[in-house]
Amino acid sequence: MSTSTPTLTSGIRVWTAPLPLTAAALCAGLLALIVTGVLSGSTAPSELSDPGALTRWGLPVARFIHHLAMATAIAAVILAAVAVPPQAGPRRRRKLAGEGVAAEHPLFTRTMQIAGLAGVVWTVAAVAVLVLTFSSLSGLALSSSDSFAAGFFDYVQSIPTGQAWAAVVLIAAVFATLVTAVRAPAGLFFIAVLGLTAIVPMALVGHSASGDDHYAAVNSLGLHLLGVVIWVGGLVVLALLSPALSRDAAQTRVSAAAAPVTEAGPPSAEAPATPAPGMTETLLRRYSTLAGLALITVAASGVINASLRIETLEQLTATSYGLMISAKLLATLALAGIGWMHRSWIIPRLGSGARPSGLLFQLILVEIAIMAAVIGISAILGRTAPPVPEDLPPDATPARTLTGYDLPPEPTGSLWLTLWRPDWLWVAVVVFLAAWYLLAMVRLRRRGDSWSVLRTASWLFGLLVLLWVTSGGPAVYGTVLFSGHMIQHMTLTMVAPLFMVMGSPVTLALRALDVRTDGTRGPREWILWLVHSRFSKVITHPIVAAVNFAGSLLIFYYTPVFGLVLEYHVGHELMIFHFLATGYIFALVLIGQDPLPARPAHPMRLIILLATMVFHAFLAVAMTSSDQLIQAAWFGNMGHDWGFTALEDQRSGGELMWALGEIPAILMSFVAGVIWSRDDKRETKRLDREADRTGDAELNDYNDMFAQMAERDGPR
Numbered sequence: 142m143s144t145s146t147p148t149l150t151s152g153i154r155v156w157t158a159p160l161p162l163t164a165a166a167l168c169a170g171l172l173a174l175i176v177t178g179v180l181s182g183s184t185a186p187s188e189l190s191d192p193g194a195l196t197r198w199g200l201p202v203a204r205f206i207h208h209l210a211m212a213t214a215i216a217a218v219i220l221a222a223v224a225v226p227p228q229a230g231p232r233r234r235r236k237l238a239g240e241g242v243a244a245e246h247p248l249f250t251r252t253m254q255i256a257g258l259a260g261v262v263w264t265v266a267a268v269a270v271l272v273l274t275f276s277s278l279s280g281l282a283l284s285s286s287d288s289f290a291a292g293f294f295d296y297v298q299s300i301p302t303g304q305a306w307a308a309v310v311l312i313a314a315v316f317a318t319l320v321t322a323v324r325a326p327a328g329l330f331f332i333a334v335l336g337l338t339a340i341v342p343m344a345l346v347g348h349s350a351s352g353d354d355h356y357a358a359v360n361s362l363g364l365h366l367l368g369v370v371i372w373v374g375g376l377v378v379l380a381l382l383s384p385a386l387s388r389d390a391a392q393t394r395v396s397a398a399a400a401p402v403t404e405a406g407p408p409s410a411e412a413p414a415t416p417a418p419g420m421t422e423t424l425l426r427r428y429s430t431l432a433g434l435a436l437i438t439v440a441a442s443g444v445i446n447a448s449l450r451i452e453t454l455e456q457l458t459a460t461s462y463g464l465m466i467s468a469k470l471l472a473t474l475a476l477a478g479i480g481w482m483h484r485s486w487i488i489p490r491l492g493s494g495a496r497p498s499g500l501l502f503q504l505i506l507v508e509i510a511i512m513a514a515v516i517g518i519s520a521i522l523g524r525t526a527p528p529v530p531e532d533l534p535p536d537a538t539p540a541r542t543l544t545g546y547d548l549p550p551e552p553t554g555s556l557w558l559t560l561w562r563p564d565w566l567w568v569a570v571v572v573f574l575a576a577w578y579l580l581a582m583v584r585l586r587r588r589g590d591s592w593s594v595l596r597t598a599s600w601l602f603g604l605l606v607l608l609w610v611t612s613g614g615p616a617v618y619g620t621v622l623f624s625g626h627m628i629q630h631m632t633l634t635m636v637a638p639l640f641m642v643m644g645s646p647v648t649l650a651l652r653a654l655d656v657r658t659d660g661t662r663g664p665r666e667w668i669l670w671l672v673h674s675r676f677s678k679v680i681t682h683p684i685v686a687a688v689n690f691a692g693s694l695l696i697f698y699y700t701p702v703f704g705l706v707l708e709y710h711v712g713h714e715l716m717i718f719h720f721l722a723t724g725y726i727f728a729l730v731l732i733g734q735d736p737l738p739a740r741p742a743h744p745m746r747l748i749i750l751l752a753t754m755v756f757h758a759f760l761a762v763a764m765t766s767s768d769q770l771i772q773a774a775w776f777g778n779m780g781h782d783w784g785f786t787a788l789e790d791q792r793s794g795g796e797l798m799w800a801l802g803e804i805p806a807i808l809m810s811f812v813a814g815v816i817w818s819r820d821d822k823r824e825t826k827r828l829d830r831e832a833d834r835t836g837d838a839e840l841n842d843y844n845d846m847f848a849q850m851a852e853r854d855g856p857r
Contacts, residue, residue: 461525
């Protein structure tokens, strides 16, 4: 029996993926969950404290529903913000009150309905996971007793797993509330960001986060979840949108066939809205780009995460954990093949004018079934012990207890360059930014436009410095030595941003990215919105940028913030982002060539640089002369015997702050002076051309004014 559902619209056959078929594809995940749970034995009764069959089976089912609903809700908002036109009909700018508001595009309405419903399911499923996780960990069966309630509230308040899932519940509830009311693109952008923040607590308490190499496990799991949300959620949204997409395609063909050939006039606001031509092809192309990036992210992060829990090939083929990992890998390869068929065969046919075929949506349903099966396997995988033990060894050193890693060897000049511990989050950021920059430059050159090789070299060198400071020697020694942390901090703030700013990435993006004309906001439109936003005007104000740049040092080292960064993984990642962002904005305001809402005059730039150099010197002298150890409970208890004390190392860190702050500032002053000189020459040439064109009219008027003044003030 055929799975397609053909309908007839004015003689044009269209194919849709009905809701029952989409639901059946999603149920494949439940079947995979049941089979995997039985074969692995992870849902069998516990010999010590069994919470009951309802918890044993309910928890993986709740996690399965939670992951699907979360992915669908967030992906729907992302597609509404970047891929689906919010209004029907041609794009118009209505600046005058009373001009009327265009009707909402049917696809946009449907997408937001999907987001709202999925958000509610996400919230309910998150509550179920929170309660069932407590039941599973405590061994208590679900009940309404006072002892269960007291233990549950203590679990939410004091246990990291409970705190993390309570945060997910709160995020999901706020997301579901906002998504029913917000329709503006900027609002949808912030709602999507809010939804994606739920990945952070999930990654922190994921099935691999408690094992060895905590940083790598958490970051790779977070990237894995990010890719799954965009990839799986986007595909589910496309399947649920398929009836609307097919109706749009049919109505477009009917309208094109029935419309008389006349000269096009201005669109009427009262006329009935017609769907945008080629919306199916356009939406699939935009999703395909996101899905391609998500596929690479999911595959790479999955391999990295699995390598932390599986050490030998035998563990991959002879253990339940390894077999589930192998099944996920094979499914990912199959999905990659189907995605290649979409991008290389089906989407180009749609671009040539063909109507959406049954094969398109049949492949989408097959993809959803495979993805749902993978999520079902993952729900059981989270309850299965990995082959590599996750507990801290009983003979762990003080450094291992504090940082999660053994004490590195004594720092020498070569080890700062050869010792590496990849931070996979920033590795992914660096690889993405480098690949995007090179592809954009190649696109410009193929179009016949030029782009400076020096700018490209500067950008790539800045990214290389960023990679070294987040995954190389500074990252390794930054957790055990104050001086190592200072190298990481100042390089993030003063060195990497300096070269990245001189690469002018925003200018390259505005020249290379396509302009959207269908009312949606693509990458170029979002960049322009951010550049001209009120937020950008505030943070790029020279005084705000300078105070943020210099004040962050004082607040960071002389408040409890430093201790939180050392102790918590999220704090460490936020520290890297904050220092990189403040340094980038500071350098952008002073020496950048990318567009800004406003840029200070050249003398003001040099004054700001001079003030910053003085502040760095003052703070460095205070550190080198201090007898009080900063974060003594951390740096004083590392247990190393490298010939210097923690206080001596702190004084070395103060000296490094002075050097790593002053040298880049001097280089920045030189660049600012060169820019000032070039701007003066450019202005002089402009004035000379103006004088040649007008015959020195401005100078003659100026001299005539003085002559009249002299004549008026002379003797009568």
